[in-house]
Every structure is written in C-alpha cells, then in structure tokens.
Amino acid sequence: MMRAARRSADRGPQAWRHWAVLGALALCGVALVARAVYLQVIDQDFLEKQGDARILRTAKLSANRGMVLDRNGEALAVSTPVDTIWADPRKLAQVPQEFPRLAKALDRDPQWLARRVTSSLDREFIYLVRHMRPQDAAKVKALDIPGVETMREYRRYYPAGEVTGHLLGFTNVDDVGQEGLELAFDQWLGGQPGQKLVMRDSLGRTIEDIERISAPRPGQDLRTSIDLRVQYLAYRELKAAVQANHARSGSVVVIDIPTGEVLAMVNQPAFNPNDREQYAASRYRNRATNDFFEPGSSIKPFIVAAGMETGRYHPDTLIETGPGMMRVGIKTVKDKHNLGTIDVTTVLAKSSNVGVAKIALSLQPEQMWTALDEFGFGRVTGSGFPGESAGILTSHQHWRSIGQATMSYGYGLSVTPLQLAQAYAVLGSGGIRRPVSLRRLEVAPEGERVLDETVARELVTMMEAVVSDAGTARRARVMGYRVAGKTGTAWKASETGGYSTNKYMAVFGGVVPASNPRLAAVVIIDEPTGGAYYGGEVAAPVFSAVMSGALRLLAIPPDDLQRMPATTLVQAQDPW
Numbered sequence: 116m117m118r119a120a121r122r123s124a125d126r127g128p129q130a131w132r133h134w135a136v137l138g139a140l141a142l143c144g145v146a147l148v149a150r151a152v153y154l155q156v157i158d159q160d161f162l163e164k165q166g167d168a169r170i171l172r173t174a175k176l177s178a179n180r181g182m183v184l185d186r187n188g189e190a191l192a193v194s195t196p197v198d199t200i201w202a203d204p205r206k207l208a209q210v211p212q213e214f215p216r217l218a219k220a221l222d223r224d225p226q227w228l229a230r231r232v233t234s235s236l237d238r239e240f241i242y243l244v245r246h247m248r249p250q251d252a253a254k255v256k257a258l259d260i261p262g263v264e265t266m267r268e269y270r271r272y273y274p275a276g277e278v279t280g281h282l283l284g285f286t287n288v289d290d291v292g293q294e295g296l297e298l299a300f301d302q303w304l305g306g307q308p309g310q311k312l313v314m315r316d317s318l319g320r321t322i323e324d325i326e327r328i329s330a331p332r333p334g335q336d337l338r339t340s341i342d343l344r345v346q347y348l349a350y351r352e353l354k355a356a357v358q359a360n361h362a363r364s365g366s367v368v369v370i371d372i373p374t375g376e377v378l379a380m381v382n383q384p385a386f387n388p389n390d391r392e393q394y395a396a397s398r399y400r401n402r403a404t405n406d407f408f409e410p411g412s413s414i415k416p417f418i419v420a421a422g423m424e425t426g427r428y429h430p431d432t433l434i435e436t437g438p439g440m441m442r443v444g445i446k447t448v449k450d451k452h453n454l455g456t457i458d459v460t461t462v463l464a465k466s467s468n469v470g471v472a473k474i475a476l477s478l479q480p481e482q483m484w485t486a487l488d489e490f491g492f493g494r495v496t497g498s499g500f501p502g503e504s505a506g507i508l509t510s511h512q513h514w515r516s517i518g519q520a521t522m523s524y525g526y527g528l529s530v531t532p533l534q535l536a537q538a539y540a541v542l543g544s545g546g547i548r549r550p551v552s553l554r555r556l557e558v559a560p561e562g563e564r565v566l567d568e569t570v571a572r573e574l575v576t577m578m579e580a581v582v583s584d585a586g587t588a589r590r591a592r593v594m595g596y597r598v599a600g601k602t603g604t605a606w607k608a609s610e611t612g613g614y615s616t617n618k619y620m621a622v623f624g625g626v627v628p629a630s631n632p633r634l635a636a637v638v639i640i641d642e643p644t645g646g647a648y649y650g651g652e653v654a655a656p657v658f659s660a661v662m663s664g665a666l667r668l669l670a671i672p673p674d675d676l677q678r679m680p681a682t683t684l685v686q687a688q689d690p691w
Contacts, residue, residue, distance in 0.1 A: 178306025600625020
C-alpha cells in the first residue's frame with residue numbers, strides 16, 4: 116500500500132510537467148496562427164510594401180532640352196538621344212568573371228572596371244559610361260550581366276560647330292547650360308525630368324515598367340536673333356583675315372539697326388562646343404561681349420557728336436590743326452601729318468587727333484562723359500549674355516585735361532566689340548539707342564533718344580568721307596552701296612606699363628546703306644603682324660566683305676547704283 120501511494124505521488128509532478136509542456140506548445144501554436152492571420156489578413160499592406168521595397172524602384176525619365184534656332188528656324192543646338200550605362204556595384208561584384216566581357220563592350224580597361232566596382236561597394240548606383248550611342252549601348256544590354264542597366268539621356272549637338280560656338284556656349288554632361296546662350300536661357304531651354312516605377316529582379320535588372328509617375332516636360336525652343344547665313348559669312352571672312360594678317364585674335368559683330376537684334380557675332384580663334392577637349396575658359400570665352408579694348412580713333416565720331424550737340428560745331432566748322440601737334444600740359448598730341456586748317460568733316464576723314472582733341476577740350480568733362488554714357492559706353496548693352504563686360508569709362512570727376520584729350524582719340528577708356536557696334540547703331544538709327552537683343556523680336560523696341568536726329572544724320576554723311584578716296588577707309592567700300600564708318604588703330608597697353616610700339620588693335624565700325632542705315636557692324640583685329648596694322652588696311656576689308664554679302668542675303672536695295680560698273684548695273688536690273 117505504501118509502494119502504491121509512493122508511485123502515485125511520483126506520477127503527480129510528471130503529469131503536471133507533461134501538461135505544462137503541452138500547454139506551452141499549444142500557446143505557441145495559437146500565437147503563430149494568430150500572427151499569420153494578422154499578417155495575411157489584417158496587415159496585408161505591410162507585407163506587400165515590404166515585398167515591393169525589394170523589387171520596385173523609381174527611375175528617372177529624362178526630358179528633352181529645347182532647341183536653339185536662328186531667326187529663320189535653322190537649328191543651332193539640338194539634343195540627341197543617347198544611353199548611359201550604370202550599375203549596382205554590389206550585384207556586379209558578385210560576377211567578377213563577367214568583367215572582361217563588360218569592359219570590352221564599354222571600351223574600357225578591365226582593371227579600371229574592377230577598381231570602379233570594388234571601390235563603390237557601399238553604393239547602389241554608379242555610372243560606368245555616360246552618353247553612349249544607342250546601338251553601342253544595346254550591345255552592352257544584350258550581355259545581360261547582373262547589376263548592369265541602361266538609362267536614356269540626351270546629349271547636346273551643335274550643327275554649326277565652331278561657327279556659333281562662342282555665342283551658344285555649351286551644356287554639361289547632364290545637359291545643363293554652362294556658358295553662352297545655353298547658360299543665359301537655361302531655365303527656358305531646360306526640361307523637367309519625369310519618373311516611372313519599374314520592377315527589378317534580385318540581380319537588379321529591370322524586368323518590367325509598372326507605371327509612369329510623372330511625365331517629363333520638354334524644354335522650350337529658343338529663337339535667336341542670329342541669321343546663320345550672315346554668321347557663316349562673318350566667320351569665314353574673319354578667319355581669313357586673322358590668318359592672313361597673322362593676328363592674335365579677332366571679332367565681328369553685326370546688328371540690325373531698326374531692332375537692335377544681333378545678326379552675327381563671331382570670334383577667332385574659334386571654339387567647337389562639340390569637342391569637350393576644348394572646354395577651357397581661354398577657348399570658349401566670347402571676346403565680342405566679355406573682352407574690352409581701347410578703341411583708338413573709332414571713338415572719334417561720338418566725340419564729334421558731343422561737340423555738335425552743343426551747337427558750336429557743324430560739318431563745315433573750321434579747326435586749326437597746324438603744325439600737326441599741340442601741347443596739353445606736359446604731353447603732346449600729334450597727327451601723322453600737318454593738316455593745317457580743316458573742317459570737322461575732314462577731322463573725321465583724315466582722323467586728326469589734334470582736331471578731335473580740340474573739340475573734346477572745348478567741352479566740360481561732364482558734357483563729354485554724359486555723351487559717351489548715353490551712347491552706351493561704360494554700361495552693358497542689355498544683351499543678357501553671361502559675363503558681359505561694361506567696359507571702362509571712369510568718372511569725369513577724375514579727368515585731367517590730357518586724359519580728356521587722349522580719350523577723344525580712344526585712349527583712357529575701354530569698350531567691348533558689342534558696345535561699339537551698338538554705338539554705331541545709335542548713329543545709324545538717327546540717335547535712338549535700343550537694347551541689344553540676342554533673341555528674335557516680333558516688335559522692335561522704341562528705344563531711347565540720346566542724340567539729336569539732325570546731328571546723327573549729319574554724322575553719318577560726314578563718315579561717308581572716311582570711306583571716300585580722301586579718307587582712311589577706302590577698302591571698306593561696298594559696291595552699289597553708300598558706306599559710312601570710321602577706322603581705328605590703337606597701340607596696346609604694355610604689361611610693363613605704358614604702351615607697346617609694335618602691338619596694335621585694328622578697328623573699323625560703320626553703317627550701311629548710308630542713305631537709310633539698316634546694318635551696323637564692327638570688326639576688331641587684335642595684334643596683326645603681317646606687315647599691315649592700320650584699321651583701314653586690316654579691319655576695313657573684312658567689313659566690306661561681310662556687308663557686301665549680308666546686304667544681298669537680306670535683299671537690302673542698293674543706294675549707290677551710279678557708282679556701279681555698267682555691266683554690273685545691267686545684270687542687276689535684268690538678271691536674265
């Protein structure tokens with residue numbers, strides 16, 4: 116009996132432990148079932164999100180950048196589709212045996228690829244090659260290597276190359292404007308990228324486009340003021356002149372006088388924006404807007420204009436220039452020859468430093484400064500071109516007599532080619548200064564009157580004498596058209612102080628047709644070393660060639676038919 120009782124007592128704890136274990140297991144089972152029900156039914160969205168996070172990704176949809184066009188709709192800059200190769204380095208690192216195949220398809224060194232991948236294992240995205248041709252990228256895609264993907268992008272292309280390079284500037288690899296008009300109008304041209312949802316497998320490969328989240332918004336086209344025909348013409352003639360005269364550089368600017376639109380703007384040496392190896396500031400800098408120089412005698416018409424506005428000077432007013440020099444303080448102003456007593460028209464025609472200095476010194480410094488300021492010197496033109504220089508026009512409060520005298524023939528102030536062209540356009544427009552525009556205008560701006568119309572018209576007539584047989588710019592003539600302009604030849608400042616005696620800036624600025632001016636143009640030849648260096652010898656022929664072609668391209672009627680050879684006149688009247 117005692118043994119039975121003992122056995123019963125031993126079974127009690129065992130039974131309790133048995134049932135305790137069973138109860139615990141049952142509770143765990145219930146908990147697991149409950150958790151499964153919760154996840155599958157109640158929190159199904161959580162599971163879906165967790166799954167999607169591993170297979171769904173947001174991808175960028177590149178937007179096409181707007182085109183840049185000339186005034187007639189010719190393409191100057193377009194964005195062409197290209198493909199970029201990118202990779203998830205963590206996935207690509209798992210298949211090192213594929214590195215040689217991939218490197219060959221990318222036209223890269225396998226060791227470079229290995230370093231590129233292994234050094235980026237903490238990232239999910241790296242570029243391998245940007246902007247491949249789609250047909251080449253398709254070959255990479257066909258390799259089907261884990262972690263390697265393609266992405267559609269756009270690359271900027273400039274059909275005219277170096278002919279428009281300095282004007283247009285360029286974009287970076289992400290198609291964002293960096294220089295020139297590409298930078299100035301980047302917000303206008305640049306599009307808004309879109310997004311799409313894609314499904315990728317465990318190797319990072321896109322297996323399906325799920326949906327478009329937002330559509331890309333393409334950029335807007337830009338219609339410029341440039342006439343590509345005139346641009347090509349100016350580029351050709353300037354390049355030939357710089358080469359023929361062994362010059363350091365050169366610029367040409369052509370402006371449509373009634374509107375202020377720039378029809379051509381070229382520089383030498385040229386810059387090709389399609390070649391990224393040329394992307395150095397010294398090459399892509401637009402000299403026509405950003406560089407300034409002392410204009411020499413090309414400034415004289417504006418000093419004469421200031422004198423004529425006082426009423427004390429007229430085209431036939433006599434000025435004594437003998438004996439070909441004059442003392443101003445401790446300095447001497449000289450002419451090349453003793454011209455004696457000459458009228459104001461001859462002062463311009465013969466480019467007399469003494470004559471124009473006497474006109475300048477008869478003005479109050481503030482009068483002369485105001486006149487130059489109103490012509491646009493010492494201020495930007497309104498073109499909006501990035502980095503445009505305002506030139507240098509110091510305050511009249513700091514002028515001395517010798518400084519005022521030398522400024523009258525182009526020393527002691529600095530201008531840009533675009534500024535100077537705008538100033539000549541003021542003369543051609545009858546005294547109206549209009550903002551310079553690099554965009555095509557549908558309506559010409561009214562502008563601001565800065566010079567009496569009668570004075571402006573008289574000055575244009577006076578400048579015709581500069582291009583006559585007795586003037587300094589006979590080589591600026593254009594057959595069938597009356598030409599008005601002014602030469603300039605200036606010593607360049609020396610790096611050691613003072614002025615160099617063997618480095619020159621040759622300049623010509625003018626308007627055509629003189630009877631009713633339509634085009635203003637300025638030609639700059641920097642440091643000609645071919646023997647000739649005067650503006651009338653070096654710059655004037657470029658003006659003649661460019662204007663001769665531009666006038667005909669724009670169908671501007673001749674205003675000097677009586678000076679055309681008889682055979683040419685007959686052909687012009689009866690082309691058949």
